[in-house]
Amino acid sequence: MARYPRGFDVEAAGAHLARVDRRLGAWMRRIGPIGADPRWKKPFDPVDALARAILYQQLSGKAAATIVGRVEAAIGARKLHADTLGRIDDATLRACGVSGNKTLALRDLCRRAEAGEIPSTRQMAGMHQDEIVAALTRVRGIGRWTVEMMLIFRLGRPDVLPVDDLGIRKGAQIVDRAEAMPAPKALLARGECWGPYRTWASLYLWRIADAASAVAKPAPRSQQ
Incomplete structure (x- = not known):
């Protein structure tokens, strides 16, 4: 069975992108090196990560962090999991600022975790990324983008291109000097040449969009 390591050779990724896409390569030189993400080597709990993603949906980072802090205080733990979230009822979650829909999503996540439907990081190491997407998007409130x-x-999967992400679409528009952002389907076709390092292209496209908007600090993404 194939094994998928966390992280990849970013120097090889940069060299590949510069070779196959001169416009993107020019922007990469302008942005400068961004380095591998240190979180690729750190352990994490998929259930906790998904729970936090649910809580952060459609909220500013500050507002979501406040709600997460209240939930952590209510459960008496920093880990959001089936056993810890099970310590409080729905009314308490609502009192923490969690909406009704998000409460239902958290309960569905916990139910699936208890049923063994959420793969662990060890299990994910043997799964193709499309299998991971299929498994996790069964959870209420979890979409492909998350x-x-x-x-x-x-x-740290090397070949992920979130074509529905507005920042990535904006970055692609800037690279190609287009009048409008590419549609997701067009961006998917445009990014074929970036494989097998479309993740590295995505990371640069976000930086390009931020730079063109004169953003002093890169915009936070989900799970960052």
Whole structure:
């Protein structure tokens, strides 16, 4: 069975992208090296990561962090998991600022975790990224984009291109000097040449979009 390591050779990725896409390569030189993400080597709990992704949805980082802090205080733990979230009822979650829909999503996540439906990081190491997407998007409130952020920032999979992400679409528009952002389908075709390092292209496209918008600090992404 194939094994998928966490992280990849970023120097090889950069050299490949510069060779196959001169426009992107020019922007990469302008942005400068960004380095491998240290989280690729750190352990993490997929259930905790998904629970936090649910809580952060459609909120500013500050507001979401406040709610997460209240939930952690209510459960008496820093780990959001089936056993810890099970210590409090729905009314307490709502009192922490968790919406009804997010409460249902958290309960569904916990139920699936207890049933063994959420693969561990060890299990994910033997799964293709499409299998991971299929397994995790069964959870209420978890869409493909959320799982793609996990694949990029937590698992360090090398060939992920979140074509629905506005920042990546904006970055591609800037690289190609286009009048409008590419549609997801067009971006998927545009990014074929970036494989097998589309994750590295994605990371640079975010930086390019931020730089063009004169953003002093890169915009936070899910699970960052």
